[in-house]
Amino acid sequence: MGLFTNQFANVVEWEEWREDMIFWKWTNREIKKGSKLIIKPGQDAIFLYNGKVEGIFKDDGEYDIESQIIPFLSTLKGFKFGFNSGMRAEVLFVNTKEFVVKWGTKGPIMLQTPSLPGGLPVRANGTCNVKVSDYMTLIEKVAGVKQQYSIDDVRIRIVTVLDQLLMKWISKEGKDMFNLQASAFDIAKGIREDLDYETSKDGISVTGFSINSFNYPEEIQQAVNHNAAQAMVGNVGKYTQLQMADAMANGKLGGGNSTMGNMAEMMMGMQMAGAMMNQMNQNGTMPGSQNANQGQTPAGAASAGGAAPAGGAAPKFCPNCGQPTHGAKFCANCGQKLI
Numbered sequence: 001m002g003l004f005t006n007q008f009a010n011v012v013e014w015e016e017w018r019e020d021m022i023f024w025k026w027t028n029r030e031i032k033k034g035s036k037l038i039i040k041p042g043q044d045a046i047f048l049y050n051g052k053v054e055g056i057f058k059d060d061g062e063y064d065i066e067s068q069i070i071p072f073l074s075t076l077k078g079f080k081f082g083f084n085s086g087m088r089a090e091v092l093f094v095n096t097k098e099f100v101v102k103w104g105t106k107g108p109i110m111l112q113t114p115s116l117p118g119g120l121p122v123r124a125n126g127t128c129n130v131k132v133s134d135y136m137t138l139i140e141k142v143a144g145v146k147q148q149y150s151i152d153d154v155r156i157r158i159v160t161v162l163d164q165l166l167m168k169w170i171s172k173e174g175k176d177m178f179n180l181q182a183s184a185f186d187i188a189k190g191i192r193e194d195l196d197y198e199t200s201k202d203g204i205s206v207t208g209f210s211i212n213s214f215n216y217p218e219e220i221q222q223a224v225n226h227n228a229a230q231a232m233v234g235n236v237g238k239y240t241q242l243q244m245a246d247a248m249a250n251g252k253l254g255g256g257n258s259t260m261g262n263m264a265e266m267m268m269g270m271q272m273a274g275a276m277m278n279q280m281n282q283n284g285t286m287p288g289s290q291n292a293n294q295g296q297t298p299a300g301a302a303s304a305g306g307a308a309p310a311g312g313a314a315p316k317f318c319p320n321c322g323q324p325t326h327g328a329k330f331c332a333n334c335g336q337k338l339i
Helices: 002-006 065-072 135-143 151-170 180-202 218-233 236-249 259-283 298-303
Strands: 021-026 036-039 043-049 052-057 061-064 090-095 099-104 109-113 116-132 148-150 204-215
Touching (some): 021 135, 036 065, 052 065, 052 135, 090 135, 099 151, 116 151, 151 180, 180 204
Antiparallel strands (some): 021 148, 036 061, 116 204
């Protein structure tokens, strides 16, 4: 008798398992006496009978359907297998892991900005984390009409509404249209909330959403970089100096020995000398001040009792400590006023 009974047995399991599958339905077959249910790690099994959920099983392992599954089904707990008959039921296998969806705008989003009447074209990309959260809604909205459902199906659903959500949250007040990356966290947070509301209609939750980058047209990006560099150094003059210095350091001004390179170096040297002169003037040290004080001796300065020589010129040596003054107004060693 056992031989004849076992020939009708079958195995109920996720036969077409793939990492990117959200669910797969075992269907259109009769469950026989002696059949086994196999639940693998990361899977839940949902028994369906006439479209109604009979039981949800979440522990992985191998189970005898007649003795270990049917007694826990809501309307089939008293079902008895006949010798030649079984029961027609469906088993929905659900992948319980969290999926990572990579997204990108299908085309440039035209953002309104006063400086560009035609709009600012921007593309964006990032990642989105999703997982099944409501089995009943999933069965009612999706699994009831589909044999299987993949992460690509979810990606299509996300991208369909993503452009509108990006425009909505980017257009919020206070966003710098030419530096959207600075507001990426706030924009992503708003999109995640709205996107979760949309996907929850299918029983799927958005557990995370991030924006990796905003991409502008090349000419706009170059202008943004140029303006940022100018703001960093303060003004155009300093920006030009910085560019020339970088070019000389990288050997981009004719290889370093060219006439253009030599001229650039001379210009930079003159600018640096001018800056040094301005600094000396601000500190009260004038060129030629040491020459004006030649002939002044420390003894002479001391004999003056610390007073400044005639004509208002500083002594060559401090009358208080004897430190060379180099024409300064105050002694660098003891602070004695010299003029």
